[in-house]
Amino acid sequence: MKQGLRGEGLLRQGVASRSALSVAMLRAAHQLIDQPLVFDDPLALAVLGPEHAETVRSTPEKFDTGIMRVLRAAMAVRSRFAEDELAAALERGVRQYVVLGAGLDSYAYRDPAPGLSVFEVDHPATQRWKRGLLEQARVAAPASLKYVPVDFERDDLADKLTAAGCKLDEPVFFSWLGVTLYLTNDAVFDTLAFVAGLPSxxxxxxxxxxxxxxxxxxxRMGMAYFAKKYEAEGEPWISFFAPEVLACELRALGFGDVSDHGADQLRARYLASRNDGLQLGGGTRLMRAHVK
Structure with missing residues (x-):
């Protein structure tokens, strides 16, 4: 089972994902601009490394224009949602967490739950870049974290996770943010089928x-603008889904509890009663699926 994660054109050249940096800078800007915080990440600036962190600190207004405000909200909400769902998985007894396409995600470095093993999966180029930034920021990797470098043209995800110590005969919780846009439908469903085949x-x-x-x-105009931008940077958007159809396909794969969350639901859950203009665009969608 071989999958891609994002930006294969760039990653084949050994270049770290630009989209991963853009997302991380928006998460960091959220820490400086928005109160109350939707997603509290005390390492959001540190993981950028000194140069990029200074860019966010010195010019936060760059991340507070109309469309950037919408994107900033989306990055904060999706990260909060994923970690809320992780917390629920921990309550159910899950003790393995896989971050697919981890980019500059900082969960593993923020005092993760006791007894939780975290596996960050990403292309070797992106992981080398991230580890260099963390070293510059003097952020140490905890013993509970395992890096899982995967060359998605050659490597099998299940094999790589197993080699890193992930026990695939025990429950695993996955987060997979900012990735599916960059994959073919086949690659998306290969990954989902793999997760659906894991233990209850x-x-x-x-x-x-x-x-x-x-x-x-x-x-649609906003989507077209960013799709063109990322395509020019070697990270084209490929796959799009209709929510009801996607939910049905997940159930067909064997997932039992499937829950799709659109912008209205997410606004009510995370942005209610705000008066600072932080809002989600209608294209924000998050899916949660549990194995029976």
Whole structure:
């Protein structure tokens, strides 16, 4: 079972993902601009490394324009949602957490839950870059963290996780954020089928792009702008889904508890009663699926 994660064109050249940096800078800007915080990440600036952290600190206004405000909200909400669902998995007794396409995610370095093993899966180029930034920031990797470098053209994810110490005969919780847009449908469903085949209690949270026909004209314009931008940077957007169809396909794979969360639900859960203009766009979708 071989999968890609993101930006294969860039990663084949050994270049770290630009989208991973953009996302991390938005998470960091959220820590400086928004009160109260939706997603409290005390390491959000540190994981950027000194140079990028200073960019966010010195010019936060760059991340507070109209469309950047919407993106900033989306990054904060999806990270909070994933970690809320992880907390629920921990309550169910899950003790293994896999971050697929980890980028500059900082959960493993923020005093993770006792007894939890964390596996960060990403392309070797991105992991080398991240570890270099962490070294510059003097952020140490805890013993509970295992890096799982995967060359997605050659490596098998299950084999790599097993080699890193992940026990695939026990429940595993996965987060998979900011990735599915960059994959073919086959690659997306290969990964989902793999998770669906794991023991009962396993689960996954992921975000995905909504088919443009379901967006309003302004949302379609925003999607087209960023799709063109990332394609020019070697990270084209490939896959989009209709929420109801995707939920049905997940159930067909064997997931029992499937829950799709659109912008309205997420606003009510995380952004209610705010008066600072922090809002989600209609294209924000998060899916949660548990193995029966």
């Amino acid at each position: 209690g396993s689960g996954i949270v992921f975000d995905y792009g909504v088919v443009p026909e379901l967006l309003n004209p302004m949302e």
